[in-house]
Amino acid sequence: MPLFINRDQIFAHQVHLLEHKLRSKEERILELETENAILHLRLAECLGKLRRDHEKETKALQHHLQQRNAQKITRSALAKLLSEVQAVKQDLSELFAVYLSFSTELEEQRKQLLDKVQQASCSLKGDRGEEAQDLQAVVSALERSLEEERERCRAERQRRKELHNTLVELRGNIRVHCRVRPVLPFDHVPSSTPGSWPALSEEVVSTVSDDTVMVNCIKPGMPVHNKMYEFERVHGPEESQDAVFEEVKPLLTSLLDGYNVCIMAYGQTGSGKTHTMMGSQLLEEHSGRQPGAQQGIIPKAAAEFFRMISEKPADSHTVEVSVMEVYNNEVLDLLAKDAQGNPAEQRCDVITTSNGASQVIALKYQPVRDASEVMQILSRVLKLRAHCPTLVHPDSSRSHLIVTLTISSKSPNALALARRLQSAKKDMQLAAQKEWWSPRCRRANLVARKSSEDHLFASTASSPSRSPSHSPCPSPRPSVSQALFKTKLQLVDLAGSESVGERGSRM
Numbered sequence: 001m002p003l004f005i006n007r008d009q010i011f012a013h014q015v016h017l018l019e020h021k022l023r024s025k026e027e028r029i030l031e032l033e034t035e036n037a038i039l040h041l042r043l044a045e046c047l048g049k050l051r052r053d054h055e056k057e058t059k060a061l062q063h064h065l066q067q068r069n070a071q072k073i074t075r076s077a078l079a080k081l082l083s084e085v086q087a088v089k090q091d092l093s094e095l096f097a098v099y100l101s102f103s104t105e106l107e108e109q110r111k112q113l114l115d116k117v118q119q120a121s122c123s124l125k126g127d128r129g130e131e132a133q134d135l136q137a138v139v140s141a142l143e144r145s146l147e148e149e150r151e152r153c154r155a156e157r158q159r160r161k162e163l164h165n166t167l168v169e170l171r172g173n174i175r176v177h178c179r180v181r182p183v184l185p186f187d188h189v190p191s192s193t194p195g196s197w198p199a200l201s202e203e204v205v206s207t208v209s210d211d212t213v214m215v216n217c218i219k220p221g222m223p224v225h226n227k228m229y230e231f232e233r234v235h236g237p238e239e240s241q242d243a244v245f246e247e248v249k250p251l252l253t254s255l256l257d258g259y260n261v262c263i264m265a266y267g268q269t270g271s272g273k274t275h276t277m278m279g280s281q282l283l284e285e286h287s288g289r290q291p292g293a294q295q296g297i298i299p300k301a302a303a304e305f306f307r308m309i310s311e312k313p314a315d316s317h318t319v320e321v322s323v324m325e326v327y328n329n330e331v332l333d334l335l336a337k338d339a340q341g342n343p344a345e346q347r348c349d350v351i352t353t354s355n356g357a358s359q360v361i362a363l364k365y366q367p368v369r370d371a372s373e374v375m376q377i378l379s380r381v382l383k384l385r386a387h388c389p390t391l392v393h394p395d396s397s398r399s400h401l402i403v404t405l406t407i408s409s410k411s412p413n414a415l416a417l418a419r420r421l422q423s424a425k426k427d428m429q430l431a432a433q434k435e436w437w438s439p440r441c442r443r444a445n446l447v448a449r450k451s452s453e454d455h456l457f458a459s460t461a462s463s464p465s466r467s468p469s470h471s472p473c474p475s476p477r478p479s480v481s482q483a484l485f486k487t488k489l490q491l492v493d494l495a496g497s498e499s500v501g502e503r504g505s506r507m
């Protein structure tokens with residue numbers, strides 16, 4: 001095979017090699033340029049850092065110089081202050097010396113003044129005595145006029161009471177009010193056919209004005225006939241317990257003035273006697289009104305009565321409560337207890353006194369201090385009261401309930417004493433009119449005298465709880481100073497007044 005080398009190929013090869021070298025040189029140059037740029041950057045960074053460090057160093061140097069200056073200033077100021085303090089100390093010690101000499105001087109002056117005042121007071125004593133006498137005279141004159149004012153005030157109060165009681169008497173000692181209750185669910189007659197609606201009741205009594213009611217008298221086969229009835233006051237179905245109580249409240253004032261008071265509820269079964277006298281606890285729970293809004297006359301009267309007593313001098317009045325029930329013509333003491341102290345039914349005898357009053361023998365009287373005690377006793381004893389459902393009222397009370405509050409006053413007012421004398425005079429007249437010869441009559445007369453006193457006064461101071469009204473034994477007439485003044489508030493909730501059998505009631 002011929003060996004020959006093409007020159008072009010050699011040149012081409014060399015060119016290729018040179019090109020290759022050139023390329024690698026160029027790449028190297030590029031690398032070096034990049035490195036150079038990076039180094040430039042680093043150099044710039046280092047230069048920047050160096051500049052910043054230099055600046056910091058300059059600032060720190062300046063700061064150090066400033067601090068050195070400040071220290072120099074503070075040191076010179078401290079030195080100045082120290083010298084000032086020394087000066088102030090010097091001044092203070094001088095001042096203290098002056099104060100000491102001044103206070104001794106003042107003490108001497110005070111002593112001298114005191115001596116002078118004593119001397120002056122001795123010389124003025126005579127003049128002052130006259131002045132004091134003048135002042136004393138003015139004070140006594142003022143006291144006298146005050147006493148006169150008090151007397152006038154007492155007289156006015158007395159006059160007010162007399163007027164009040166005259167007004168009560170003028171309005172009538174016996175007053176009849178009528179209360180019409182609203183129609184209630186149990187008034188609707190249940191249907192005789194099972195599944196059908198109950199027959200709705202008609203309103204047969206309606207209030208015409210505050211003193212007249214109209215009654216529709218409906219009789220089968222007869223034309224409707226309206227009857228009008230007039231009363232002292234008529235309370236409509238919408239009238240509240242408070243409104244009813246407001247009408248009887250003035251009577252309580254008379255009670256403390258020596259008048260006996262009796263408030264009695266009368267009406268057929270379910271007509272609202274117990275609601276009016278005691279109140280309805282069930283209604284109270286559902287009414288959403290303020291507590292006590294559904295309370296009847298008895299709790300409200302007890303509260304008002306004790307409020308009135310609280311305005312009198314302490315311990316001037318004592319109150320006792322008795323509760324009795326009249327059922328099947330028998331009088332039962334609801335406060336009676338057996339030997340173990342448990343509530344026990346006790347029948348009581350009733351005597352008629354010579355002046356026609358009825359008196360219950362051996363009735364229990366329990367002392368009470370406030371209205372809540374009265375209500376506690378009542379809620380306890382009312383469970384013993386005879387109840388029996390009627391056709392119209394499932395919780396019908398079948399007895400008469402008589403709650404009596406007996407008030408004994410140790411300091412009767414002038415009006416009460418006048419009433420007492422009046423009563424005693426009447427008593428004497430009564431005695432003079434009677435034949436008093438037989439021993440039986442004499443005994444009856446003693447009881448009669450005692451019971452007529454019993455309304456207004458009776459018990460002796462030594463045994464206030466055993467007043468003759470509580471015991472059938474006769475006792476000597478007490479003296480005016482010894483006597484306790486007694487009055488009674490009787491609150492009566494009668495049994496239903498309807499005919500037995502008509503309303504399904506049994507006694």
Ligand SMILES: Nc1ncnc2c1ncn2[C@@H]1O[C@H](COP(=O)(O)OP(=O)(O)OP(=O)(O)O)[C@@H](O)[C@H]1O
Nearest residue numbers: 181269270271272273274275280393396397495496
């Ligand atoms: N004015 C009234 N407003 C609302 N409810 C009343 C009113 N009067 C009575 N009631 C209600 O009527 C019902 C019967 O009333 P209450 O028990 O007072 O009758 P009563 O006359 O005492 O009956 P009874 O002689 O049979 O004992 C009670 O549920 C009571 O709450």
